[in-house]
Every structure is written in C-alpha cells, then in structure tokens.
Amino acid sequence: MKPATWRADLVAGAVVAVLLIPQSLAYAMLAGLPAQVGLYASLLPLLAYAALGSSPVLGLGPVAVLALMIAQALAGLPASVGAEAGALVLAAEVGLLLAAAALLRLDALASLLSVPALRGFENGATLMIAASQLPVLLGSAAAGFTLPDLAASALHGGWGLRSAAWGAAAVALLLLARRAGSRLLMRLAPLALLVAAMALSALTPAGRGVAQVGALPALSLPLGLPPLQGALWWQLLPSAALVALMAFVSSLAVSESLAQRRGEKLLPAAELRGLAAANLVASLTGGMPVAGSFSRSILLHEAGAHSRWALVFVAVFMALAMALLAGPLAHLPKPVLAATIVVAVLGGFSLQPYREAWRYAPAEGLLMAAVSVTVLAWSVGAALALGVAGSVALLIQRTARPHVARIGRVPGTHHFRNVERFAVECRPEVVGLRIDESLVFTNARGLADVVLAHVREHRAQVGAPQRVLLLMAPVNHIDVSGLVALQELHAALAAEGLRLEFSEVKGPVLDRLRAVGWLERHDVSLYLSHHEGIQAGEQALRPSQADLDAPGQL
Known part of the structure; x- marks a missing residue:
C-alpha cells in the first residue's frame, strides 16, 4: 500500500469510528439490547467484511432500520430466552441465509424490492424509530413497535421532568450543530455530546432521577457459539429471512451508488459473501445483525478512503473505544442516547420521494405510502412482505400486455x-x-x-x-x-x-x-x-x- 493511501485510509477510519461509537450504542439500545452488544457488532464483523466484500467504503455495523426489525423479532421470545441470546441466533441465521444465497448465486434477490418499496420502508421505519424513542426522551415507561401500541402504552404512563430536560437539551444541541454549517462539527457533535453528558451525569447531581445506561461488563469479546436450541432457531427464522433481505438490499443500494460515484466496479456476489461473513462473525463475538449504513459509508467516501483497509482501521479505533469507555458509559443518560437516534434518523427523512413518485407513477407512489403506513401501523415484517408483493404485482401489471x-x-x-x-x-x-x-x-x-x-x-x-x-x-x-x-x-x-x-x-x-x-x-x-x-x-x-x-x- 502506498503511504498516501495508507494515511488516507487511517484518517477515514478514525473519522468514521467517531460516528460509529455513538451509533453502535444507540442502535443496540433501540434493538432492546445492552449497549456493549453494539460495540461488539462494530469490531470483528468489520474485519470479516473487509476480507470478503468488494466495497472499500461500505460502513458496516449496527443500523437503525435493522435495529427496529431486531427489536420486533426479539419481542416475541419467551422470558426464558434472553435478548442477547436471541440476537446471536438472529445474526447467525442472517449470516447463513446470506451465505446460502451467495453459494446459489442469488444476488438478483436485491431486485425483489423496488426503489419505491425500499424508500417507503426506510421512511416508515425512520418515523417509527423516532416515535419509539420519544418515551425515552421524556422519561416515560411507554413502549411499543407500532404507533397504535405506543399510543396505548402512553395512556398508562407519565413522564419525567428531568429526563425531558436532558432529552430536549440534547436534541437542541445536536440541531444547532447541524445548522452550524460545519461538516466536521456535525460529525463530532454526537460523540462530544455523549462525552459531556457522561461527565455531567457522573460529576454533578444533574443525573439523579434520570435513567442511565448502567454498569457494563468488562468489554472483552465473548467468543463462542450462539445458543443451539432448535425451537429458538425455528422461531426466529422468518424474522431472520426478512432481516437478511433488508440487510442485503439496503447495503447493495448504498455500495452501488458510491461505486458509481467513484468509478469503481462492485461485485454483488462478493457483497453477499462479505455480509454473510460479517453476520456470522457477529454471532460468534457477542454482536447483533449488521448491514451497511448510508451515513457512515458517505463519510468514508468523503474522508478519502481508498481501500478496505479503512474498515480495518475503523475496527482498530473501535477496539480502543471498548478499552476506554467501559467505566464512563455507566453514567450515560439514556435520554441523550435517544436524542442522538432521533436527530440522526430524522435528518434523512423527506416527503419529496413520495411527491415525485406520485407525480411520475401514481401506483408506485401509492405503494411507497402503503409500505410506510404498514411499518407504522402493523409491523416491519408485514411492510417488507407488502413491498415485495407490491413490487412484483406492479411489474406483472406493467408487462401484462406488450406495448x-x-x-x-x-x-x-x-x-x-x-x-x-x-x-x-x-x-x-x-x-x-x-x-x-x-x-x-x-x-x-x-x-x-x-x-x-x-x-x-x-x-x-x-x-x-x-x-x-x-x-x-x-x-x-x-x-x-x-x-x-x-x-x-x-x-x-x-x-x-x-x-x-x-x-x-x-x-x-x-x-x-x-x-x-x-x-x-x-x-x-x-x-x-x-x-x-x-x-x-x-x-x-x-x-x-x-x-x-x-x-x-x-
């Protein structure tokens, strides 16, 4: 590797790790998992993808949409099965399904979700993720993965003034950083906010009465096989299939768009292999299902990453974070973590795709809206099924009579x-x-x-x-x-x-x-x-x- 390339990849790795640390913590919490699971999922899975994948700028790790799907999948587990164990099984099944797809050369599966269905799903999940974090921001006990469930739960729960103050202040500071016009400030703001919140909560009485992340176990990789319980694997298999489809489709969409910008050739089959390996490694190292993140991938691209060595450097910096953050993370207020999720996901939401799709092809615009509503009102599984069925139905309808x-x-x-x-x-x-x-x-x-x-x-x-x-x-x-x-x-x-x-x-x-x-x-x-x-x-x-x-x- 040339010195200039090495330095560019090192800088890009450091920059992305800064963003990945708060996102890993936040998305693990969103999935209903301990914070350290997000850190584990951001370490060795990156190395697995770097070894087998094809994109030098795919920011792999926990992502918001998958976190919501994981949370819904784990919510149906019996009380005797812990969420962490369920996440390991889910990651293993996702990895095995993607590996089977790679072996059978089924990379064309990405076409099952049309762009309107994919955008409708992502926008619906964005709104649901933001809505699901409002109770955490307000210190409420309300919970739910759909708007009806969340509303019904909110009727029986109050809210905490201190938590609301922490959440409102965090949201305001993050929005100010976004409006400052500086990309560097916008990228550093989430991590700086988490560090400041941990210090303020640990050193002053301001954190009393506010839910905190709590003491974490020693952050050392828990190497081992996921639970080998046949009933658990069978129960999670349908959810794993949906997570695998979404992980591949969304990751491929991100990596293909950046490959076009960079004038590079992307290998869909290699992407399948890389994602499969990353998820299998996550299941062996205490993680959760992973996929490519658009925000982190764009950041890698803009930071000048030249090769997949940038992903290796991201993993190195994540390892340093694991060694340094175990103690301070116990004092991190959950409303602040929720604020980073809300601001991050809503920053990518827009009504423009709905308007454009409706003007260009009303049927596809209607499908996009229907998928979003299904995410909010029913479940992510039903929304994905609707997206696939709707995409196929529109294709058949368009080609039913030759022009x-x-x-x-x-x-x-x-x-x-x-x-x-x-x-x-x-x-x-x-x-x-x-x-x-x-x-x-x-x-x-x-x-x-x-x-x-x-x-x-x-x-x-x-x-x-x-x-x-x-x-x-x-x-x-x-x-x-x-x-x-x-x-x-x-x-x-x-x-x-x-x-x-x-x-x-x-x-x-x-x-x-x-x-x-x-x-x-x-x-x-x-x-x-x-x-x-x-x-x-x-x-x-x-x-x-x-x-x-x-x-x-x-």
Missing part, C-alpha cells in the same frame, strides 16, 4: 415513428408495427389481441392491408410462451388473409428462431431494415439463405 405501436414513415426520411405522436405516412397494403419489449410469459398472451386491434384501426383509417410487418429491434428475448404467442398471431392473421413479416430481428433472437426452423415453417419473411420491408410491395420477399446465415448483422 405495440403502429408506425409510419416520417416524410422525406427512412425513419419510422408512432402514428399517434408524429405526422407520418402509412401505406395501405402494409401495417407497420413496433414491438417495444421482449416477448415473455408475463405479456405474451395479449400479443395477438393487441396486433389485431392495430390492424382494425389501420383498415379503418388507411385502407385494407395485405401484410403485417413487425419491427423487432426492441425485442431482446423471446421465451417459449412468446414463441407460442407468435404462432397464434400468425394463425390469427392468416385467418384474415394477412401475411406476417419481421424486420430488424436481433442476432440472438434470430438464432433461437433458426434453431427450431420457425421462419421457414411459418413462411415468415425477414428484412434487414424496416424501410426495406415497407418498400417490398404487395409481394413480400422470402429471406435469402445469406440473410438467415448471418444473424450477427441483424
């Missing part, structure tokens, strides 16, 4: 455009159509109906046609369902005395058609260009053998 445009020649050119958008010339004896997508099982059934509708329209507006010429350039693939649909279209057109012809068929598509002798068997003419096909006149020309033998030119 076929009737086209004509732009006067004075050889270009052909949609008759509904341009002033074009159409010849009465031929119906020119452009198929704008691949023909696959989701849309193939509607092909004949769409084409016949355009034929009737052409007959009414231009004249009686003798042939139908399909411009196939946009078609990248035809599966067996698409092939059957073309056969049905050929039969339907023949029943009306019309001939089917193709133009500009791509080489790979033509190779498949030739493999089964489809063109010859159905006597379908083939043209190198749509203009050539239009000009062929009433008597369509059969494709020459030279044309059929040179698919790469089509």
Whole structure:
C-alpha cells in the first residue's frame, strides 16, 4: 500500500469510528439490547467484511432500520430466552441465509424490492424509530413497535421532568450543530455530546432521577457459539429471512451508488459473501445483525478512503473505544442516547420521494405510502412482505400486455415513428408495427389481441392491408410462451388473409428462431431494415439463405 493511501485510509477510519461509537450504542439500545452488544457488532464483523466484500467504503455495523426489525423479532421470545441470546441466533441465521444465497448465486434477490418499496420502508421505519424513542426522551415507561401500541402504552404512563430536560437539551444541541454549517462539527457533535453528558451525569447531581445506561461488563469479546436450541432457531427464522433481505438490499443500494460515484466496479456476489461473513462473525463475538449504513459509508467516501483497509482501521479505533469507555458509559443518560437516534434518523427523512413518485407513477407512489403506513401501523415484517408483493404485482401489471405501436414513415426520411405522436405516412397494403419489449410469459398472451386491434384501426383509417410487418429491434428475448404467442398471431392473421413479416430481428433472437426452423415453417419473411420491408410491395420477399446465415448483422 502506498503511504498516501495508507494515511488516507487511517484518517477515514478514525473519522468514521467517531460516528460509529455513538451509533453502535444507540442502535443496540433501540434493538432492546445492552449497549456493549453494539460495540461488539462494530469490531470483528468489520474485519470479516473487509476480507470478503468488494466495497472499500461500505460502513458496516449496527443500523437503525435493522435495529427496529431486531427489536420486533426479539419481542416475541419467551422470558426464558434472553435478548442477547436471541440476537446471536438472529445474526447467525442472517449470516447463513446470506451465505446460502451467495453459494446459489442469488444476488438478483436485491431486485425483489423496488426503489419505491425500499424508500417507503426506510421512511416508515425512520418515523417509527423516532416515535419509539420519544418515551425515552421524556422519561416515560411507554413502549411499543407500532404507533397504535405506543399510543396505548402512553395512556398508562407519565413522564419525567428531568429526563425531558436532558432529552430536549440534547436534541437542541445536536440541531444547532447541524445548522452550524460545519461538516466536521456535525460529525463530532454526537460523540462530544455523549462525552459531556457522561461527565455531567457522573460529576454533578444533574443525573439523579434520570435513567442511565448502567454498569457494563468488562468489554472483552465473548467468543463462542450462539445458543443451539432448535425451537429458538425455528422461531426466529422468518424474522431472520426478512432481516437478511433488508440487510442485503439496503447495503447493495448504498455500495452501488458510491461505486458509481467513484468509478469503481462492485461485485454483488462478493457483497453477499462479505455480509454473510460479517453476520456470522457477529454471532460468534457477542454482536447483533449488521448491514451497511448510508451515513457512515458517505463519510468514508468523503474522508478519502481508498481501500478496505479503512474498515480495518475503523475496527482498530473501535477496539480502543471498548478499552476506554467501559467505566464512563455507566453514567450515560439514556435520554441523550435517544436524542442522538432521533436527530440522526430524522435528518434523512423527506416527503419529496413520495411527491415525485406520485407525480411520475401514481401506483408506485401509492405503494411507497402503503409500505410506510404498514411499518407504522402493523409491523416491519408485514411492510417488507407488502413491498415485495407490491413490487412484483406492479411489474406483472406493467408487462401484462406488450406495448405495440403502429408506425409510419416520417416524410422525406427512412425513419419510422408512432402514428399517434408524429405526422407520418402509412401505406395501405402494409401495417407497420413496433414491438417495444421482449416477448415473455408475463405479456405474451395479449400479443395477438393487441396486433389485431392495430390492424382494425389501420383498415379503418388507411385502407385494407395485405401484410403485417413487425419491427423487432426492441425485442431482446423471446421465451417459449412468446414463441407460442407468435404462432397464434400468425394463425390469427392468416385467418384474415394477412401475411406476417419481421424486420430488424436481433442476432440472438434470430438464432433461437433458426434453431427450431420457425421462419421457414411459418413462411415468415425477414428484412434487414424496416424501410426495406415497407418498400417490398404487395409481394413480400422470402429471406435469402445469406440473410438467415448471418444473424450477427441483424
């Protein structure tokens, strides 16, 4: 490693560790776990990802959205099972599921959640996380992972004036740091606030009557296997599957966006392996499920990280923090820790994605809002299920009917455009159509109906046609369902005395058609260009053998 690269990675590691320390503590508390669990999850899992992952700037560790999911998963455990034990099992299952996905090359699973569903989930979780910390800020005993549960619990609990004062002061100071305009101050503010709060609580009477983190055990890595209880593993498996999906999708979204900015190549399969290893290591070292954080990843990028050695340096600085913070952390007021969570998560919330999605595609905007509401009113598991089901349903709905445009020649050119958008010339004896997508099982059934509708329209507006010429350039693939649909279209057109012809068929598509002798068997003419096909006149020309033998030119 060059000295300049080494220094840049060292500085980036130190800067990110400053942010990771308070976040590790806060997100462990959010998940209902002891504070030290967050520190454990930020140490050796980073080294595991650095060894197997592909992104040099993915800030791995505890994250807010996963913490909320973990809290909901652990809330259903019997009293005989501790939350820490449940977190270890959950991390192990997440790691094993991601490892299985990597082994089976299932990195395409990231596409199960569309961007609207993912943003709706993240925004809903953001609001729920902030709402769940309000009782801690106010010193209330209220608790819950949905707004109805939280509201019902709040009716039976009061609030503490001292806790509210600590929480309000912490929120105000963090907001002032954000508005100061200095990125350095904004990044250092959470850690500085925690240090000041610990000192004030330990050295003055100000911390009396305020809930504190409390004495921590010696911060030494508790190496060992997670509990091997079959019933516990089976109970947590559904939650682990959701956490694994969310961890991979959100981490991949972060690392891909930064890879594009940096002009680097990202390997989704390597990301799966890295995340799997990190979670497995977390389960062996007293941690909790981990994923990539957008805020920490951006910070690594902006701090100038060049390689995954930056993640190693983050782990080194986290080890130093573990050695130095065991005593002082006992005096940290919980309202201050809650304030760092609320300000951090709400800083990334915006209504703009909802407005943009609604204006661009109302159905996707509605899905985004529905996923957010489900997080707030029901559960994160139901919201993820809705997001996946909604994304697949919208895909099927969009592709249920192939888009076929009737086209004509732009006067004075050889270009052909949609008759509904341009002033074009159409010849009465031929119906020119452009198929704008691949023909696959989701849309193939509607092909004949769409084409016949355009034929009737052409007959009414231009004249009686003798042939139908399909411009196939946009078609990248035809599966067996698409092939059957073309056969049905050929039969339907023949029943009306019309001939089917193709133009500009791509080489790979033509190779498949030739493999089964489809063109010859159905006597379908083939043209190198749509203009050539239009000009062929009433008597369509059969494709020459030279044309059929040179698919790469089509």
